[in-house]
Each structure stands twice: as structure tokens, then as C-alpha cells.
Amino acid sequence: RRNSRRGRLSVMVPPGMRRELPIGVFDSGIGGLTVVHALRQALPSENILYLGDTARVPYGSKSPDTVVRYARACAEFLVQRGIKVLVVACNTASAHALTALRQQVDVILVDAVWPGAAAAQQVSENGHIGVLGTLGTVRSDAYPRALAAQRPGVVVSQMACPLLVPLAEEGWTEGPVPEQVATRYLAELAEKDSNIDTLVLGCTHYPLLRPVLDKVAEATWGHRVTLVDSAGAMADTTRALMTADGVLGTRAGRGELVLCVTDASRLDELAPRFLAEPFAGFSLVDL
Secondary structure, three states: OEEOHHHOEEEOOOHHHHHHOOEEEEEOOOOOHHHHHHHHHHOOOOOEEEEEOOOOOOOOOOOHHHHHHHHHHHHHHHHHOOOOEEEEOOHHHHHHHHHHHHHHEOOEEEOOHHHHHHHHHHHOOOOEEEEEEOHHHHHHOHHHHHHHHHOOOOEEEEEEOOOHHHHHHHOOOOOHHHHHHHHHHHHHHHHHOOOOOEEEEEOOOHHHHHHHHHHHHHHHHOOOOEEEEHHHHHHHHHHHHHHHHOOOOOOOOOOOEEEEEOOOOOHHHHHHHHHOOOOOOEEEOOO
16 A cells, blocks of 8 residues: 655555545644644545644653654554544644655645735735744744735744644633633734734634634734634635645545544543544554
8 A cells, every 4th residue: 555656655556546545634632623623624524534642742842853753653643544634734734844745745735834924914915924833833933024025025934922822722712711811912912013913823723713804813913803714714725735636535425523632631521622522432552
């Protein structure tokens, strides 16, 4: 089953069967289930194989070399099980490991940064864009590079927001506590650029806090700020690439969802918040 064509991992299947392979998705934890949710809406009949590296979460505070190593292990796990697309739901892994993954795998590859940046530059009217992300994503400057490549002259300001992740996981997505945290972060971002009209939610956890961030952003800048969820942009990009490559599935009905994790702690509690649909459980795997 394994093929190392041009030194990259792929799975050998008859041409007619490639369409029926699942979409592979990985993230450092269960936040990537927001991307799975978006994919299930955009491509409801496709099978999805998800891997959450919950034993080693978070990636955002790890060194770039460590993130690359972890991302490569996740990619190998998924490709060896047979996938037609690899979706890197983790913004930090997308920021640090994309070059390594392109060299490693021989399937359609979708990252988190480029689609989110593309969506943001398209909706921004004045070219002043803010990025909220993990420390690792912000330090990588992946979003400023992607935005500058797509829209020369764009003004990008970033803010690392580490407290938003535990708030999302604890279900504290509304009320005074998340509002105070969001106010603190966005006030600091507004000091960097008072003209921001678009905010990129550069972490898979942040969509759960979208109503709070939307409210606080408008109060901070004094006007409506457009929030861009990279999960939806990734799903749209995945559908477009699959269509262009001729690998859209042919089955009817709802696609199967298989969820794998490297540690099962609190998953029954946390996963429904991110997936927003019932699920049959997780398989515990070892990388």
C-alpha cells in the first residue's frame, strides 16, 4: 500500500478508488474539529479521518523543530492509512511545518494559513488586518508573509492570545470573563493599529469565542470589524482543490467520520463543543 514516489509518502490504489479515500485532518488537539465541522458542511458526503495529537498539545508553545517533528508524525499516520487530501488544521503546524510536509507527502495538501489569509485580504476594505493566534503562530510571521504575498501593501498587526484556548476548552465562551480577556488582547492590538477592519481567527479554538470577539472588536475599534474564520476558508479551499483534481467522492448520503487521538482525557466533554454534532467515539492511537 505504501509508495515513496519521488521520496514522498502516498498510498497506491486503483485510479477509480482514489475518489473514495477519506480526507485526512490533523491538529495538535481537538480544536481542529472546528475544521472538521466546516468540512462536513462543505463536503457532507466525504469520509473524514481525523487525528488529534492530544498527548502533545499544545503545539503553540513548542519550538519550530519540535512542531515539524510532530507534524511529520501526524502526516505519516494519516497517509499510511490511505487518504486523498491532507488538511493541516493546526495553524502552528501550518506556520512551521508546511515545507517539510510538502516534501514528505504526495497527496493534496491544505494548510490553515494561506486560505485564512486569502479570505481576510478579500474582505478587508482598507488593507489593515489583525491576526489573533498562538505564540508559535505569531512568532512565525506566517500570516504577514501570506498576506503580503497576496495583497502587497497590506498592513498586518498580530496578537498572541494564549488565554483564549483554555477559555474555549472550559466552555467559558460568553460572559464577563472571556469579555475581559478579549478586551485586554484587542486593546493591545488596537494600540498597534487603530485602523484594523478585519481580524483573522488564527487558531482552531477561536471560532468558539467568535460572538465575544465580534462584540469586543466593535467596541474596541468603534466600528464593525469583519472576523475571518480560517476553518471555513480551509473547507472552501479543500473543496476547490478536490474538484480541480477530480477526486470528489461519488457516494450518496452522509460521509463517515473516524476520530483518532493520542490521549483520551476529557474528550467526551470537550469534543462536542468543537464538532457541533454527535460522534461515535474516539480510537486511541500511538504515534
